[in-house]
Amino acid sequence: MGALRYAATTLGWSVELLAEWSDEEISHLLGLARDDFKKQEHESPDIMCRIKTQDNGKPLAIKTLLEAEQTGEWIGKADSLRAYHMYQWPIIDEVSADASKPHTEEPKLSAVRQSTALSPCTFTATQIIRQRRSAQQFDGKMEPMPQTDFYRMLASLLPTTAAFELWRWPPKIHLFIFIHRVEGLSPGIYALPRHNDALESLQAATQVDFDWQKVSETLPLYHLHSGDCKQTAKTLSCHQPIASDSAFSLAMVAEFGESINGAPWIYRHLFWECGLIGQTLYLEAEATGYRGTGIGCYYDDSVHELLGFKDEQFQSLYHFTVGKPLEDKRIETLPAYGHLSDVLLA
Numbered sequence: 001m002g003a004l005r006y007a008a009t010t011l012g013w014s015v016e017l018l019a020e021w022s023d024e025e026i027s028h029l030l031g032l033a034r035d036d037f038k039k040q041e042h043e044s045p046d047i048m049c050r051i052k053t054q055d056n057g058k059p060l061a062i063k064t065l066l067e068a069e070q071t072g073e074w075i076g077k078a079d080s081l082r083a084y085h086m087y088q089w090p091i092i093d094e095v096s097a098d099a100s101k102p103h104t105e106e107p108k109l110s111a112v113r114q115s116t117a118l119s120p121c122t123f124t125a126t127q128i129i130r131q132r133r134s135a136q137q138f139d140g141k142m143e144p145m146p147q148t149d150f151y152r153m154l155a156s157l158l159p160t161t162a163a164f165e166l167w168r169w170p171p172k173i174h175l176f177i178f179i180h181r182v183e184g185l186s187p188g189i190y191a192l193p194r195h196n197d198a199l200e201s202l203q204a205a206t207q208v209d210f211d212w213q214k215v216s217e218t219l220p221l222y223h224l225h226s227g228d229c230k231q232t233a234k235t236l237s238c239h240q241p242i243a244s245d246s247a248f249s250l251a252m253v254a255e256f257g258e259s260i261n262g263a264p265w266i267y268r269h270l271f272w273e274c275g276l277i278g279q280t281l282y283l284e285a286e287a288t289g290y291r292g293t294g295i296g297c298y299y300d301d302s303v304h305e306l307l308g309f310k311d312e313q314f315q316s317l318y319h320f321t322v323g324k325p326l327e328d329k330r331i332e333t334l335p336a337y338g339h340l341s342d343v344l345l346a
């Protein structure tokens with residue numbers, strides 16, 4: 001969703017999430033409801049997006065599109081992905097079934113967006129998008145990241161910025177940041193509630209000795225605890241050094257229990273919101289001369305214990321790390337989409 005929005009924006013287009021649609025409606029329109037998929041290889045619908053090249057007027061009604069599908073005929077048979085499925089992961093199917101989405105009414109887009117602080121980056125958006133990679137190793141001896149760079153990156157993650165213009169719901173993801181190497185900020189744990197309404201409940205749910213001192217005039221950034229947390233961040237992230245050799249790493253924490261109670265498909269929204277934050281960080285890190293890596297491997301129960309969460313009110317759903325990358329010189333790097341350059345750069 002994030003990648004799509006950035007790409008669309010470079011062309012002056014926009015992306016609309018057709019979030020009202022039910023999974024069943026999407027399945028019918030995309031041919032996923034057919035019965036020719038091999039067992040264990042059925043495909044799950046997630047979201048319909050509409051790319052607007054200009055003001056394209058009202059989208060075709062769902063009903064009209066579904067009627068058109070019914071008068072058509074699906075041709076062909078789904079290819080098999082794999083001869084044998086050795087492992088079964090029934091819990092994945094259970095979660096998927098429980099989080100299936102009915103047709104719903106959804107809030108309209110709210111119009112007001114502030115733009116992010118201007119970046120001094122002189123590369124074009126296309127260059128940044130094409131050079132973006134995940135760092136596999138960071139320079140643990142890096143100079144501290146300038147505070148202005150750190151603050152600009154955090155500011156770009158607030159829900160009022162352009163990156164989140166397609167997001168139709170109140171923000172439910174908040175950041176807990178492990179600062180290792182940032183100029184002028186003592187190493188330790190910090191929090192960035194992305195919505196002021198969440199501040200009190202986050203304070204109440206976390207360790208009593210967290211001090212919640214606001215450290216910036218422009219950002220809702222709070223100091224919680226001072227101390228070297230490199231080893232802790234690394235251990236929590238499945239012992240991956242990318243979480244400790246960076247300038248900072250962070251946990252994206254969702255308002256969880258209340259959000260999914262009665263509307264379990266919101267579980268998927270929460271991940272989408274994390275993905276948007278991750279994509280923004282990936283690109284902002286590149287634009288600032290740093291590099292990011294998404295972290296999906298971490299011990300959530302231990303993260304919760306460290307922060308003080310005792311129930312399902314909050315849940316860590318995705319981690320991220322940003323620093324100075326070390327390149328693996330054994331691997332040759334070719335220009336992104338180089339093989340398509342005649343077509344793409346024409």
Ligand SMILES: Cc1cc2nc3c(=O)[nH]c(=O)nc-3n(C[C@H](O)[C@H](O)[C@H](O)COP(=O)(O)O)c2cc1C
Binds near residue numbers: 294297298
């Ligand atoms: C949701 C998500 C979770 C990830 N988790 C990890 C991780 O735990 N450790 C790691 O080294 N890389 C992780 N990555 C990075 C992926 O390995 C990387 O994005 C993928 O190999 C594609 O490479 P690229 O990002 O350079 O295009 C994650 C990426 C995403 C998007």
